[in-house]
Amino acid sequence: MLDMLDFLRQEGVSEKIIKEIEHFRAQWPAAEALRRRVPEPRYLYYGKDIWEEAATALLCGENLLLVGPKATGKNVLSENLAAAFGRPSWDVSFYINTDAATLLGTDTFADGAVKLRKGPIYQCAETGGFGILDEINMAKNESLAVLHATLDFRRCIDMPGYDRIQLHDAARFIATMNYGYAGTRELNEALASRFVVLDMPAITTEGLVKLLRREFADLRPAYADQFAGLFQDIQKKCDGGELSTKPLDLRGLVAAVRLMHTGLEGNRALALGLVNKSFDDFEKQLVTDVIRTRLPQTLTYGDVFA
Incomplete structure (x- = not known):
């Protein structure tokens, strides 16, 4: 304990x-x-x-x-x-x-x-x-x-x-x-x-990396940084009024990484955890575009976890 x-x-x-x-x-x-x-x-x-x-x-x-x-x-x-x-x-x-x-x-x-x-x-x-x-x-x-x-x-x-x-x-x-x-x-x-x-302030990039590395010990450091950066990118879009707060979901991000850890392809996992939290097609596409700027089109277990 x-x-x-x-x-x-x-x-x-x-x-x-x-x-x-x-x-x-x-x-x-x-x-x-x-x-x-x-x-x-x-x-x-x-x-x-x-x-x-x-x-x-x-x-x-x-x-x-x-x-x-x-x-x-x-x-x-x-x-x-x-x-x-x-x-x-x-x-x-x-x-x-x-x-x-x-x-x-x-x-x-x-x-x-x-x-x-x-x-x-x-x-x-x-x-x-x-x-x-x-x-x-x-x-x-x-x-x-x-x-x-x-x-x-x-x-x-x-x-x-x-x-x-x-x-x-x-x-x-x-x-x-x-x-x-x-x-x-x-x-x-x-x-x-x-x-x-x-x-309460928004979670920092450093804090989010610590959270992800503690939850997933075999998560590659580079991808811990990318997932934390992705969350911060969505945060900025929300603060700027470009997105609603629906996809700004820390539980959803952790759930998506957990789905990847279990074997689901990365972008499908992120769709379940983040993209699909929005019910507007235009907003879904915006979130997908944010993900694309950080992560490759295909993302496998071997890419993300050691």
Whole structure:
């Protein structure tokens, strides 16, 4: 299993911050029953400055709001933070019908009695977990108002008909949000004020090369550079308004390389992972042209992998 603190040292994160994380982990070790909830990240977030800012905020007891466009690694960083701090995590996916019962819990009938079925926010509060609030601006602001006392200095949950509970000292909440997705809305100011906001930058070429080389150990360095450059080319086209953000898909790029690794011809794999994410024929051709400037017409396993 990867030691996240060793990874942070490799990234050049301040030794003082790493020592504080070690102290946090020693002070609040995860309960044995919850160890299965401590993430073991498949992907790593590369970026010293973002790591230092995010870790320092959590060490200070703040909650984090990760804001940024598509493919900036918000969910990867959230999972990595929970792993680095050694905390069990609960993922909460927000949508239009998210309400207080979804987040905090609801009454249920069990063993001949009415009992509380605890929601993910309640469980985080009780156990000192990290709550990852995914796409927080997808939910209605009215339903999120129940979190105000949980996220501010009061750090408590008042459940009608049940006891008031104080949050465990190790409990933290990390929210993510994108602008411009269908179904999103402006985040209520009262809720936003309960987070420190981290504006996530686009992944760098160096970080993307590291990600690809870690995921595919036999990927030839020249092609790791070309795939990273291809992603950056698409990013520039999106920033310039020539393309929509549909083909700007980091998951799609990694999936395409994985398809190549399994044996699919390279350009067919890239079509599945990137080109076909657009549903406009003209945009598909533009993405194909970008690929052609970087990669040959035919691309086999032996070309890409050692």
